[in-house]
Amino acid sequence: MLKVSEDLLTKSRIAEALGTNPMRVTRFIDRNKINVVKKEGKRELYKLTDFNALKEELNSPEANKEAKSHGFSKDDYILTLKKQLEEQKLQYEQVLKSKDETISSLRETIATSQKSYDDMKDQLAVKDEQIFSLTKLTNNAQTLNLVDKDPKRIQAAHSDAETKPEQSSSSEETDDSTKKPPKKHWWQFGK
Known part of the structure; x- marks a missing residue:
């Protein structure tokens, strides 16, 4: 852990110094309305001493139990x-x-x-x-x-x-008397 001093740190550096995650630091800032000391571009810098209450909160046995019950490790x-x-x-x-x-x-x-x-x-x-x-x-x-x-x-x-x-066709040829004349079709009537 980094030593507590009057140094100005970003949220992630503060989380690293206190042994927690940056999201918890952000929630603590919002809850306690801690003001930014200095801005360098997009980076917001805070005094580490403003987070002593968060340090005590993190070291309490209740917070450890709560963190274990709500937090998941990679193994989980x-x-x-x-x-x-x-x-x-x-x-x-x-x-x-x-x-x-x-x-x-x-x-x-x-x-x-x-x-x-x-x-x-x-x-x-x-x-x-x-x-x-x-x-x-x-x-x-x-x-x-x-x-x-x-x-x-x-x-x-x-x-x-x-x-x-x-044989039947030859017998028909000989018996012409019983034979009927062939039927004429319509195209044969003119002949």
Whole structure:
């Protein structure tokens, strides 16, 4: 500490001499209305002896307790920041865990949807087979119905189906008497 004398000092030098911070010195000046002794440019100079009351205030045990309860050291700030970082890390890990759970849930949903899709495809294949079988049965029923009504028609239908398209076209050429004249279109009427 600097010795107490009639020297003129700035606020920061006074704070250094008394072992406190410049803000506390400024508050003491405002509270006790201490006047500036001299100004050198922007610097305000005070007598150190005007701050004996502040020195006594700082040395009292109550002031030390109050300073400890209100003041934070760098270590306190570091510990506080470490705690905040640990809390943020825990929150981040919880977010990651939640994200992983969401992803696994979505994968299960996709697998279930894929299984449902495959089941639907199988059901559609069964439906197609049933339709094919039903169509066959319907054709057979119609054929049986025709046989009951007119057996000659069924023989003609079978013979027409068994003959080749070339043979049927040649038979049509020979039987011109049953053939109808070709239909005329509108552009052919002028000819």
